[in-house]
Amino acid sequence: MKYSAIKMVLTASLLETFPKVEEEEIEAMVSHWLQTQNENVPLLTRSMKEHSLALFESSGRRDVSSRLVKETEPPYQTQLPIIWDDIPFRPVSQPQFTFIDLFAGIGGFRMSMQEQGGKCVFSSEWDSDAKKTYEANFGEVPYGDIRNISERSIPDHDVLCAGFPCQPFSLAGVSARNSLNTSHGFACETQGTLFFDIVRIMKKKKPRVAFLENVKNLVGHDGGKTFSIIRQTIESLGYRFSYKLISASPLVPQRRIRCYMVCVRGGINDFIFPDFEGEPLALRTILEHNVDSSFTISNRLWEGHQRRTKRNLARGTGFTAFCADLDKPSNTIVARYGKDGKECLVPQGKKNPRMLTPRECARLQGFPDHFIIPTAKTSAYRLFGNSVAIPVITKIARNIVGSLKNH
Ligand SMILES: C[S@@+](CC[C@H](N)C(=O)[O-])C[C@H]1O[C@@H](n2cnc3c(N)ncnc32)[C@H](O)[C@@H]1O
Known part of the structure; x- marks a missing residue:
């Protein structure tokens, strides 16, 4: 069956x-x-x-x-x-190590870890469209809200993977929260504290490695206090903490700088981050041909973009919406991209520019073309915007797995 x-x-x-x-x-x-x-x-x-x-x-x-x-x-x-x-991305038959996938989204970490011979023994994600996408591709429905899952019930594993929610730390998130006069970072009770769910699982399950990802602004958030709490908390559990801000653009044609953290338990002492030097890739390399006209933005939207861009340039603030330079990487694809496409509009000669298709967004994050996109396009944009650049994760994962094998 x-x-x-x-x-x-x-x-x-x-x-x-x-x-x-x-x-x-x-x-x-x-x-x-x-x-x-x-x-x-x-x-x-x-x-x-x-x-x-x-x-x-x-x-x-x-x-x-x-x-x-x-x-x-x-x-x-x-x-x-x-x-x-x-199921396109099946469980590996001869696993070399085990891992868990927290805040799993659509499985960016899982793609890389399975490819390195890892067996996923637990996943958690609460968004229903993310779950649907995850199941269609990996044949597993993630458990829901991690806050309701006891660490005792989670299976033992070698590597804990988590791209924990970044809204409380990202620049956009912080300025929106500041202007609403609400708290952010760890003080934001609904999301910032999810880091402590990772901590309670690490404390109980003692994985050999924790592999975390977040926005680059995590490092400087609240004058560096947030990041030093993260670092100290992880070190207090007996892990060596290392991190690197990495630009994905030599591996995928997207400007996406993220903070990657690798925490290794005592005994594993040879992990180092790989090198990510290289020329940025060109957006045109991932574009689809014969894109449906429904992706072309309306006159109203295009005029609105141009008006706002002029205003923002004069003020020196905010996002600007330009047509992309196809010989350079796209801007960072974020969860809100599907709202109006302002982060990356593809020029179409005399016609109004068009939005990227969900498949192009998938390619910008390094998802292969046989990755199934089972949701409506508005959801797909959000899910790919929240995901990880897979080739970056894969390169780091190779070094992690190398270190695991040596010890
Ligand atoms: C930054 S995204 C991670 C995306 C993932 N790394 C990927 O490759 O698609 C964070 C994810 O955490 C999920 N999330 C937020 N709070 C959660 C909770 N309490 N329990 C489970 N998942 C949660 C969100 O729905 C979102 O998909």
Whole structure:
């Protein structure tokens, strides 16, 4: 049976038998179980497992289910009656290490870590369109709000990956919050504190490495206080903390400078960041041909952009909206790009410029073309804007995995 069919059957049956459990939670349990087949699937109770195994039995898969009962840890996905051919980025069959994917978004970290031979044993993400995209590509529904998930229920892992929410630290986020007179950074209770969810998981699970990503402004936020709290907190858990501000433009044609943090436990002492020197790539290398006219912006929008640009230039503030230079990288693609496209408008001769397509945004972040985009375009823009530049993550991940193998 294909992944989507087997997941649907198990989910429907568990929902019927355990009606008090939320559907999203059941989907997360079932898909994590199908991916990992180990004892430690968060929230999946013994009776739920028994029920699922009975279902396997009744569909004539006695040998598989009895193996599942007897053995627990080894990776089973290659022996399960699941055909993963509806899933483009399948679980690896001979994992070299394990990792978890927190604030998983659409799985930018997972793409790289799986490619390096890693097996994902837990993911968490609360946005429903992100979950939908994640499942379509990886065959796993992430668990929801990380604040409600006990660190004890998370499986052991070698690497903790987290591109934690950056709005409280980004320049745009801070100025919006300042003007609204609300708190930001750690003082912003809803989002800034999510770093401490990473900390409580690290404290309990002691991964060998934590690989974190955030906006570059994290380093200077609140006169450097926020970053030094992050650093000290991680060091107090027994990790060596290193970070680097890296521009993605030699690897993808996008100006995107982010702060990457790699925290290694005592014993691993040879991790160094790779080199990211190189000429910036040209936007034209990722453009699609014959783009639908619905991506061309309206006269009203284009005139509005030009008016605001002139005003901002005179004041020396704010974003400006110009047509992109196709021989240079695009500006940073952010979550709001889909609203009006001002970060990157593609010139079209005499016609009004056009927006990038979601596929072009995916390419700007290094997602391969067989990455499935199952959502409407407004969501897709937001999800790609929030994601990571995959080739940057991959290059750092190679050094992390190299260090893990040496120790
Ligand atoms: C900066 S994005 C990370 C994107 C991800 N690295 C990727 O490659 O797509 C942060 C993500 O955290 C998610 N998030 C925010 N608060 C959360 C929470 N309490 N529990 C789970 N996910 C959360 C957001 O929905 C968002 O997708």
